[in-house]
Amino acid sequence: MKKLIYLMSLIAVLFILYCSDKGTYTEPSYSDLIKDYILNDENCKELYTSELFSAESFLYESTGYLCFYKFDSSKKYVTVKIGTAPTDIFPYEDLYDALAKVVDRYYGYLMRINGNDTIPLCYVENTVTRYGYFVKLYNDSYPYRGWRHWGFIGGDYKISISGGQRKITSGGGITITATPPSKYLPNPTNPNDSGYYINLDDIKTISPGDSLTLKSLEDDLVFIRNHRGKIAPLRTVSSGVNYTAGWRAPTNTSILYQLVTFDLPGYFVYDTVGGIPESSLYKDNDYVIPYRLDL
Numbered sequence: 112m113k114k115l116i117y118l119m120s121l122i123a124v125l126f127i128l129y130c131s132d133k134g135t136y137t138e139p140s141y142s143d144l145i146k147d148y149i150l151n152d153e154n155c156k157e158l159y160t161s162e163l164f165s166a167e168s169f170l171y172e173s174t175g176y177l178c179f180y181k182f183d184s185s186k187k188y189v190t191v192k193i194g195t196a197p198t199d200i201f202p203y204e205d206l207y208d209a210l211a212k213v214v215d216r217y218y219g220y221l222m223r224i225n226g227n228d229t230i231p232l233c234y235v236e237n238t239v240t241r242y243g244y245f246v247k248l249y250n251d252s253y254p255y256r257g258w259r260h261w262g263f264i265g266g267d268y269k270i271s272i273s274g275g276q277r278k279i280t281s282g283g284g285i286t287i288t289a290t291p292p293s294k295y296l297p298n299p300t301n302p303n304d305s306g307y308y309i310n311l312d313d314i315k316t317i318s319p320g321d322s323l324t325l326k327s328l329e330d331d332l333v334f335i336r337n338h339r340g341k342i343a344p345l346r347t348v349s350s351g352v353n354y355t356a357g358w359r360a361p362t363n364t365s366i367l368y369q370l371v372t373f374d375l376p377g378y379f380v381y382d383t384v385g386g387i388p389e390s391s392l393y394k395d396n397d398y399v400i401p402y403r404l405d406l
Contacts, residue, residue: 142191144255145211145245149189154311157368158263158401159213159241161185162342164334164372168224169344171232172330172376178232179344182219189213200246200261209258211243221392233379237394239372240267244308262308265370266398268293272375275329279371279400281360282322287315289325289371291398309401316403317369319362325371327354334372340364344374360404371400 139147149155164180171178190212197205216238220231242264249257266272268291277289292308317323320338325331331347331354338359347354361369377394 141193141209141247141256141258145191145209145243145258146189148245148255148258148260149211149213149243152260154368155243155260157366158370159243160370161187161215163215163239163370163397163399164217164237164374165342165344167343169332170346171221171223176232177224179222179224179229180217180219180235180237181222181231182217182235182237184219185215185217187213187215203246203248207247208261209245209247211245213241213243215239215241232390234389234391235394236391237377237397239397239399240395241265241399242308260311262310263314263401264292264308265400266291266373266396269396272373272396272398275327275331277325277327277329277331277373279402280324280326281317283318285315285317287400287402289327289373289400291400314368314401314403316405317360318405319360321360323358323360325356328352330354331356332374334374336361336364336366336369338362340366360402364404365406367404367406368401369404371402373398373400 149159164182166179166181168177168179170176192210192212194208196207198208200206200208216236219235221233221235222229223232243260244262244264245258246261247257248259251257273290275290279287279289281287323335325333325345325347327347329347330349333345333347333356334342335345335358337343338361340361340363345356345358347356375394375396375398377392377396380391380393382389382391
């Protein structure tokens with residue numbers, strides 16, 4: 112009898128050790144699933160890409176200097192806030208929603224071209240913030256447990272940005288409002304109010320090779336993907352009351368969602384290191400406006 116009890120106890124101990132060795136599976140949270148969605152879904156990878164800038168030169172503001180960005184590194188941060196109660200998302204009712212915040216932070220230098228040489232003008236830290244609006248459209252048996260990417264916000268809405276009255280028009284007659292919508296508006300569900308986010312279905316479609324013209328009240332610098340499919344800087348020029356810049360939509364690319372990145376002025380911090388004055392440029396106003404290629 113003692114041998115039987117010993118044998119049963121030994122089997123029980125071995126079973127416990129076997130189970131503990133296998134580990135415990137934990138169902139991923141909704142927040143983790145949405146983060147994975149942003150980082151791995153093909154459309155999200157295009158809308159939230161970190162490839163927004165290039166190392167090509169541009170005229171730096173009113174200085175007349177020919178400059179370029181030399182970013183040595185970047186980091187991406189994704190945080191998700193899940194709604195605590197169902198809400199109505201036209202044309203649906205009683206759906207849970209979530210807002211994802213996607214931050215790309217770039218570290219490097221603003222370089223000046225001086226003859227055949229390049230010299231660093233200042234250290235640069237640039238933060239670009241975008242938001243994704245998600246709704247739980249299906250039950251947990253579907254991919255990403257039923258969550259779907261519903262809307263896009265290309266940056267933090269600020270009065271100083273909207274003051275530029277920026278818009279992009281195409282040769283085919285399409286007009287794109289080039290100001291990020293406000294995530295602070297209280298009602299994202301009104302189908303007649305596009306102020307909260309850009310519904311993915313409402314992102315304007317442009318034909319490859321179509322001409323695009325930016326019109327602004329500000330002297331803007333933008334980074335666009337040109338007709339050759341390469342990211343390049345583009346500075347507006349004065350045309351009377353407005354500033355304008357033109358380019359053609361890419362023809363040599365398989366990227367569906369194209370981004371126009373508005374590179375806006377930041378603020379300088381001055382310091383002295385070892386008796387040598389140094390300046391650092393911090394930027395957090397840049398934002399992104401998307402359009403869709405008719406591929």
